[in-house]
Amino acid sequence: MSTPTGAGRLDLPGTPVFDGDTSRRGFRMNKLFMSLRDAAARERFLADEAAYCREFGLTAEQEKAVLARDWQAMIDLGGSIFYVYKLAMMDGRSMQYLGGVFTGMGEDDFLAAMRAGGRRDG
Amino acid sequence: MAEVIWGLATSHVPSIGAAMDRGKTDDPAWKALFDGYAPARAWLAEHRPDVAVLVYNDHANGIDLDFVPTFGLGTAERYEVADEGFGRRPVPDVLGHPEFSFHLVESLVDEGFDLTVFQELAVDHGFTVPMSVWTPDPGDAWPCPVIPLLVNVIQYPQPTAARCYALGQALGRAIRSFPGDLTVGVLGTGGMSHQLAGTRAGFINPDFDAMWMEAVEKDPARLAALSREELIRQAGSEGIELIMWLVMRGAMDEQVTRVHSDYFVPASNTAAGIALFDNRTPTG
Numbered sequence: 511m512s513t514p515t516g517a518g519r520l521d522l523p524g525t526p527v528f529d530g531d532t533s534r535r536g537f538r539m540n541k542l543f544m545s546l547r548d549a550a551a552r553e554r555f556l557a558d559e560a561a562y563c564r565e566f567g568l569t570a571e572q573e574k575a576v577l578a579r580d581w582q583a584m585i586d587l588g589g590s591i592f593y594v595y596k597l598a599m600m601d602g603r604s605m606q607y608l609g610g611v612f613t614g615m616g617e618d619d620f621l622a623a624m625r626a627g628g629r630r631d632g
Numbered sequence: 633m634a635e636v637i638w639g640l641a642t643s644h645v646p647s648i649g650a651a652m653d654r655g656k657t658d659d660p661a662w663k664a665l666f667d668g669y670a671p672a673r674a675w676l677a678e679h680r681p682d683v684a685v686l687v688y689n690d691h692a693n694g695i696d697l698d699f700v701p702t703f704g705l706g707t708a709e710r711y712e713v714a715d716e717g718f719g720r721r722p723v724p725d726v727l728g729h730p731e732f733s734f735h736l737v738e739s740l741v742d743e744g745f746d747l748t749v750f751q752e753l754a755v756d757h758g759f760t761v762p763m764s765v766w767t768p769d770p771g772d773a774w775p776c777p778v779i780p781l782l783v784n785v786i787q788y789p790q791p792t793a794a795r796c797y798a799l800g801q802a803l804g805r806a807i808r809s810f811p812g813d814l815t816v817g818v819l820g821t822g823g824m825s826h827q828l829a830g831t832r833a834g835f836i837n838p839d840f841d842a843m844w845m846e847a848v849e850k851d852p853a854r855l856a857a858l859s860r861e862e863l864i865r866q867a868g869s870e871g872i873e874l875i876m877w878l879v880m881r882g883a884m885d886e887q888v889t890r891v892h893s894d895y896f897v898p899a900s901n902t903a904a905g906i907a908l909f910d911n912r913t914p915t916g
């Protein structure tokens with residue numbers, strides 16, 4: 511069974527849960543990701559990524575993660591996968607690429623595992 | 633009185649829409665999925681309702697994290713198709729049915745489901761992909777007006793499976809209490825098992841999906857009893873979307889007739905399922 515903390519966090523191995531604490535931590539960064547749906551915003555972001563991060567009020571750690579495209583760190587720092595994916599799409603990265611990063615398998619092996627029926631627990 | 637004539641459950645993975653938009657439905661990676669849709673599509677083309685209710689979740693396109701309504705219902709005359717960052721899908725905007733929407737809101741609020749009301753809402757792939765699963769070639773317009781019913785499945789705590797099922801049952805009563813004669817289709821979307829982030833990304837659970845597929849028809853109360861934690865453990869962190877199938881199922885009769893179902897892995901990182909149920913009383 512899980513041990514609920516203040517926000518009722520679930521504790522499932524290898525499974526980030528986007529709960530209240532996480533959402534609060536990632537709020538500014540997720541807003542930045544959402545803004546990237548707009549072409550003009552993407553252009554502004556690409557022209558000066560650090561300035562764009564500061565404009566949205568990201569923490570120094572979050573800014574570093576965004577600039578370095580450290581996808582795991584973005585999740586750890588409060589990113590929701592659906593929001594983080596907006597940045598990945600802008601970079602031409604697929605969900606399979608991200609799966610390769612999160613699992614440490616690399617995109618090709620991850621894709622092969624999916625085609626073989628997906629990954630299992632244990 | 634209005635009557636629910638069918639219920640359609642389907643995954644809403646963006647790449648399913650992309651495969652259609654880019655003419656890739658005959659590619660080896662996709663053909664089996666789309667072949668599996670064909671019998672449902674043929675039946676649905678013969679059974680066009682007057683209006684439909686589509687249960688889905690937004691993915692950072694129509695709504696932000698500023699407001700996270702646990703349940704919401706659209707009351708607009710028209711719902712624009714969202715641009716998710718790579719251009720809007722080449723599908724028609726969605727016409728709504730405000731009169732029917734307001735009836736549903738009133739009836740549901742009276743039953744204790746205090747839904748958020750959307751007078752304006754851009755609908756994303758969570759909505760348009762199921763529309764395309766239903767109607768692959770809509771031309772200039774979808775087959776009928778469609779009302780979006782939003783469920784928060786992205787941010788913990790999602791509503792419980794039991795609450796989704798109860799909402800569906802209240803939705804069924806709301807539909808049946810509409811004073812006009814309307815036939816209604818209900819769509820429940822999302823799932824099946826999948827997980828996008830974490831070291832467990834790529835998780836698929838065919839046994840759980842098979843159990844779900846069977847029980848959603850015959851024993852939905854069993855599914856409604858599953859806890860949030862159990863759903864995430866068994867279906868993956870994004871597989872919890874399956875709770876939206878229970879809203880659809882709740883709106884239908886206890887006994888339904890399965891018209892068609894199919895299961896396919898993978899649609900991107902997801903197990904894709906489709907299940908179509910006829911809700912009319914069998915004759916003969």
Ligand SMILES: [Fe+2]
Binds near residue numbers: 644691758822823873
């Ligand atoms: Fe979804």
